[in-house]
Amino acid sequence: MTFLAVLSTLFALSAQADQVSVNDLARQEQYREVKISPDGRHIAAVAVIQDQPMLALVDLETGKGAAVRPRDGDQVVDFWWVNPDRVVYSVGQKMAGFDRPFATGELFGVDADGGNAVTLFGYRVAAKATGSHIQHASAEYASASMIDTLRDDQNHVLIGVDPWNTGAEGAFTRVYRMDVRDGTKHRVVTAPMRSASFLADHHGVVRFAFGWSSKAKEQVYYRAHEGDPWSLLFTEDAHGVSMPQAFSGDDSRVFMSCGSPGAVAAICPWDVASEKLLAPIWSSPVVEPDGLELSLDRRQLVGVTEMPGMPAVTPLVAGSDTVDVIKAFSRQFPGEFADVVSSTDDGKKAVVLVDSDTDPGTYYLWDADTGKARLLLQRAAWIKPERMASSQPVEFKARDGLTLHGYLTRPPGNAGATRQPLVVFVHGGPYGVRDVWEYDPYVQMLATRGYAVLQVNYRGSGGYGFHFTRAGYRQWGGRMQDDVTDATRWAIAQGIADPARICIFGGSYGGYAALEGAVKEPDLYRCAIGYVGVYDLGLMYRRGDIPQSTAGVNYLRDALGEDMTELDARSPIHQLDHLKAQVMLIVGGEDRRVPPVQGENLHRALLEHGVAHEWLYKADEGHGFYTEQNRAELFARILAFLDRNMGQAPAR
Numbered sequence: 001m002t003f004l005a006v007l008s009t010l011f012a013l014s015a016q017a018d019q020v021s022v023n024d025l026a027r028q029e030q031y032r033e034v035k036i037s038p039d040g041r042h043i044a045a046v047a048v049i050q051d052q053p054m055l056a057l058v059d060l061e062t063g064k065g066a067a068v069r070p071r072d073g074d075q076v077v078d079f080w081w082v083n084p085d086r087v088v089y090s091v092g093q094k095m096a097g098f099d100r101p102f103a104t105g106e107l108f109g110v111d112a113d114g115g116n117a118v119t120l121f122g123y124r125v126a127a128k129a130t131g132s133h134i135q136h137a138s139a140e141y142a143s144a145s146m147i148d149t150l151r152d153d154q155n156h157v158l159i160g161v162d163p164w165n166t167g168a169e170g171a172f173t174r175v176y177r178m179d180v181r182d183g184t185k186h187r188v189v190t191a192p193m194r195s196a197s198f199l200a201d202h203h204g205v206v207r208f209a210f211g212w213s214s215k216a217k218e219q220v221y222y223r224a225h226e227g228d229p230w231s232l233l234f235t236e237d238a239h240g241v242s243m244p245q246a247f248s249g250d251d252s253r254v255f256m257s258c259g260s261p262g263a264v265a266a267i268c269p270w271d272v273a274s275e276k277l278l279a280p281i282w283s284s285p286v287v288e289p290d291g292l293e294l295s296l297d298r299r300q301l302v303g304v305t306e307m308p309g310m311p312a313v314t315p316l317v318a319g320s321d322t323v324d325v326i327k328a329f330s331r332q333f334p335g336e337f338a339d340v341v342s343s344t345d346d347g348k349k350a351v352v353l354v355d356s357d358t359d360p361g362t363y364y365l366w367d368a369d370t371g372k373a374r375l376l377l378q379r380a381a382w383i384k385p386e387r388m389a390s391s392q393p394v395e396f397k398a399r400d401g402l403t404l405h406g407y408l409t410r411p412p413g414n415a416g417a418t419r420q421p422l423v424v425f426v427h428g429g430p431y432g433v434r435d436v437w438e439y440d441p442y443v444q445m446l447a448t449r450g451y452a453v454l455q456v457n458y459r460g461s462g463g464y465g466f467h468f469t470r471a472g473y474r475q476w477g478g479r480m481q482d483d484v485t486d487a488t489r490w491a492i493a494q495g496i497a498d499p500a501r502i503c504i505f506g507g508s509y510g511g512y513a514a515l516e517g518a519v520k521e522p523d524l525y526r527c528a529i530g531y532v533g534v535y536d537l538g539l540m541y542r543r544g545d546i547p548q549s550t551a552g553v554n555y556l557r558d559a560l561g562e563d564m565t566e567l568d569a570r571s572p573i574h575q576l577d578h579l580k581a582q583v584m585l586i587v588g589g590e591d592r593r594v595p596p597v598q599g600e601n602l603h604r605a606l607l608e609h610g611v612a613h614e615w616l617y618k619a620d621e622g623h624g625f626y627t628e629q630n631r632a633e634l635f636a637r638i639l640a641f642l643d644r645n646m647g648q649a650p651a652r
Contacts, residue, residue, distance in 0.1 A: 020387055020448040022639070025441045026631035029379040031056075034363045035342040038151070039084035040349040042112045043365070045377060046076050051627055055079060055089055057112055060365070066114025074104070080146055082180045083154040085112045088120065088146070105143025107159065109180050120183035121159065137183030147175065148200040151345060155179055158188065158206065160198055172196070175206050192221050192230040199244045201251045202299065208233075208244045208254075216554040220244065224272075233275075240466030242268070242277065245292055249299040255281075255292070264465030265289065267304065281316055284308070286405075288463050290436075296321045296340065296347030296368075307463070309393025309405065310437045311337045321347060325366055329354055329373070337437075351376065357409075358388035360439045383439075387412065389447030391437060396490045398459075398483050402471075405464070406456035406487060407435055408496065409447045420452040421646040422497035424488050424517075424525075427455065428508030430480065431469055431559065432462035445635045451642060454491050458483035474561045476509075476537060477516050477570030484513055485521055500526065501646045503581075505638075507531035507624060508594060511586075515572035515602070518581040527582040527645040529638060532594050532623050535602040536574075537567035543595045573602050576609050582645045584614035586634065588621035614641050 032046040032053070040060070047056040047067070053075040055068035070076060070091045079089035088109050106122025119125045125139045140161070147158040156177050163171045173196040178185035191198070191209040199208040209230060210220040218241045220234040234241050242256045245267070253269040258277055260266035266283035270276070282289070286308045293303030293313060302320035303313045315323045322340050329338030329352055336356040341363075343350040348368045355361030360380040364373040391409040398404050414420065423446050427435050435455040446453050457464065458480045460472020472480045484504070491497040504514045504525045511533015518528035534540060537560055546552040560567060568574050583606065587599035596617075606613050616637055618630055625631045 020444070022445065022635045023628075023632045024382050025445050025448075026628050026635055027380065027382065028628060029360055030381065031363070031377040031379050033078065034351050034353075034377060035079070035081060036344055036349055036351050036365070037081045037084050037112065038345040040344040040346075041084060043351065043376065044079055044081065044087050044112075045363075046079070053077070055087070055110070057087070057110075057114055059112070064113075068110050068114060068117065070108075078146075080149050080157070082109075082149045082157050086110070086116075086180055087112065088149075088157060088180055090144075090146075105162075105164075107144050107146075107178075107183075109183075118182065120178065120180065121161075121185075125183065137185075147198045147206065148204060150177075150204045151202075153204065155181060158198075158200060158204065159185070160191075160196065162195060173209075188226075189223075192232075193219065199247070199254075201247045202249065203251065207247075210243060214550045214554065216558055218243070222275075242270070244270070246294070246301050248301070253278075255301050257288070264468065282314060286464070288465060290463070291339075293320075293322050293326075293340070296325070296343045296350055297345060298343060298347075305339070307436055309395075311339075313339075321368075322350075325350060325352065329364070329366075355379070355439060356385065357391040357437055357439060358385040358444075359383070387448070388439070388444055389453075390415070391443065393437065394454075396487065398479075398486045400479070402459060402483075404456055404458065404483055404487065406454065407437065408491070409443050409453040409455075410496075411447050411450050411452065414450075418495040419498040420496065421450065421501035421642075422452045422454060422488075422491055422503070423642065424454050424456075424484060424491075424502065424504045426458075426484055426504065426506030426510035426513040426517075427461070428506065428510045429462070430458070430460045430472060430476075430509040434461040434463040436463075445639070446642075449639050449642075451646070452491075452496060454487060454497075456484055456487035458487075473559050476512065476560060477520065481513060481516055481520060484517055485524065488517075488521075488524060503527040503529065503642055503646060505529040505531070506533070508533060511535075511594075512572070515583070516570070516575075518583070519572050519575035519578045522578050522580040525581045527584070527641070529584040529586070529641065530599070530602070531586040532588055532591055533585075533598065534594050535572045535598050537571045538564050539598060539601075543597055545592050573605050576605060576611065579609075579611065582613070582641075583611065584616070584638070584641045586616045586625075587618075588623060588625065589617060589619035590622045593623040 028048045030048055034045040036043050043058050045056045046053045055076045058065040074091040077090045077092040079087050082088050107120045109120050110117040121144045123139050123141050125137050142161050142163040145160045147160050149157050159176050159178050161174045173191040175188040176185040177188055193211050196209045196211045198206050200206045205226050213219050217236040221230040222233040223230050239259050242258045245255045247254055252272055255267055256270050258266050258268035260280045260283045263283035265288035266280035268280045269278045282304045287306050289304045290307045291305040295302050302317040303315045303323050305313050326338050333354050336354050338354045340350050341353045350366045352364045352366050353361050360383050362378045363376040365376050366373040389409045389412050391407045394406050394408045434457045443453050460480050492499045502525055504517045506514045511530035514528045515530045518525050541547050585599050587596050589596050625634050
């Protein structure tokens with residue numbers, strides 16, 4: 001072997017050793033949803049072990065811990081401290097059609113030391129579960145959701161219950177006060193709608209019920225006192241609808257989303273006495289609130305988190321403890337975003353999450369008495385932020401002048417390079433969903449292998465106001481698709497992308513946009529990857545879980561339209577004569593949201609047209625790949641497909 005050949009081999013081995021592991025990127029985060037007990041003595045977290053999320057409980061004084069492992073196949077989905085010594089949690093199962101555990105609707109209780117575990121609510125309440133048997137609660141074929149933990153009542157919580165097996169439309173949601181010790185409960189009120197959400201005041205009175213009507217319109221109902229009938233307060237019109245977010249500390253006002261001249265979104269106080277909206281206390285000409293910041297005792301609204309590009313907090317109250325803590329962490333961790341995710345009842349201790357576009361995040365425990373913080377848990381300790389790719393907010397104009405926002409992620413060490421191979425990564429939804437500035441393993445999988453990644457919040461996306469979202473209705477294959485095309489052409493015009501090496505990739509709606517982009521703009525994309533995507537729009541009326549209710553059918557009519565001829569014309573499966581790009585299709589055999597028949601039909605149609613293509617089918621996966629093993633294979637197959645078609649072939 002010549003000296004140059006030896007040197008080349010050494011360089012290749014060095015590059016291979018230095019690469020970020022696909023297996024590491026495919027791993028699930030180890031810790032999620034860290035919360036501190038009301039008295040600050042314990043923390044609880046969802047810990048993922050071998051693909052199974054379970055509940056971890058830790059005594060902060062003694063360091064002793066306990067792990068609550070649900071019955072076989074179940075996984076902890078969420079949890080709530082209901083008093084200083086007890087946690088209520090929900091579980092889910094890996095079910096057909098979902099890329100994450102699907103909640104079973106059950107609620108379980110366990111003490112902070114892992115003892116006294118009982119099944120509080122659900123269809124398996126009569127069976128022994130998590131080590132106990134309920135004597136007073138009975139099995140119910142229904143789903144429960146937490147409404148309020150009732151801070152001033154140590155033994156009860158408010159839950160919403162949606163019964164099963166009540167026909168396609170379902171029953172109206174019922175509210176119960178449930179005992180967290182044994183699951184006994186009594187009814188408080190019934191909502192005036194199905195699948196309702198609720199807001200209770202600080203005294204535990206459920207005052208608001210809101211959700212979607214059967215006509216797929218948002219509605220808000222109100223009642224002033226316990227026992228009062230519901231009255232319709234707001235209903236969606238051409239300008240949207242005001243939604244309740246939080247009560248003020250004295251319950252005299254309710255902070256609501258609202259409209260404001262010159263703003264795409266605002267927050268207005270709603271005066272309880274007069275039942276009128278007051279002038280906005282916050283508004284933005286660009287984005288909706290990304291979240292609300294409460295005081296550390298969780299009684300007052302003190303700030304608004306927004307994300308026009310990178311996340312930021314706008315204070316509403318001068319000298320707020322929460323905002324001061326966030327500022328202190330931001331100074332300590334420049335370039336990252338800090339947020340208070342949990343705090344004690346007295347506001348003396350708080351759990352703060354610090355994360356970024358390159359960092360999955362670390363949880364810290366902040367102590368008011370010392371003014372110091374200590375590390376608690378890392379979400380994914382194996383991910384090294386310095387080896388990840390940074391995402392930068394971008395802004396440009398669509399062809400009709402509409403301002404669009406998105407993110408550009410360049411490969412590490414190549415931030416200034418031009419004419420790079422580009423992957424246009426289209427998010428799903430499409431309505432109400434948006435790309436944000438955060439660590440994304442799919443983006444990092446692409447960028448750390450040498451591909452620039454462009455994400456665009458096309459019209460229809462969430463976060464930019466009611467009108468921006470509604471501008472995407474009936475625009476599948478129309479202006480929504482043009483926005484993605486315009487983003488791609490912008491990247492070319494800026495010298496970012498090599499026009500001969502561009503691939504379009506997305507999941508769900510993004511899978512539709514990938515294939516529709518390939519047939520609508522056949523000379524723009526060299527390849528297209530459809531991941532659990534929709535390829536026949538008319539079929540959405542006949543297959544999947546959306547058309548199984550009146551509200552779902554009305555949603556499809558609003559979002560897609562009912563002209564089947566037009567829907568066929570905008571369906572990739574009927575436009576394959578225009579296709580030039582290389583294609584990869586990825587399908588989950590248990591997908592209920594987008595049934596596998598969508599991908600299978602396109603697979604057959606491509607074969608009938610003589611179009612060779614990559615085909616990845618996992619019979620045990622749903623609407624997105626869930627298990628680490630399958631995700632690792634997914635990442636490897638995608639990268640191999642891109643390398644073959646874009647000429648980007650780093651050593652492996």
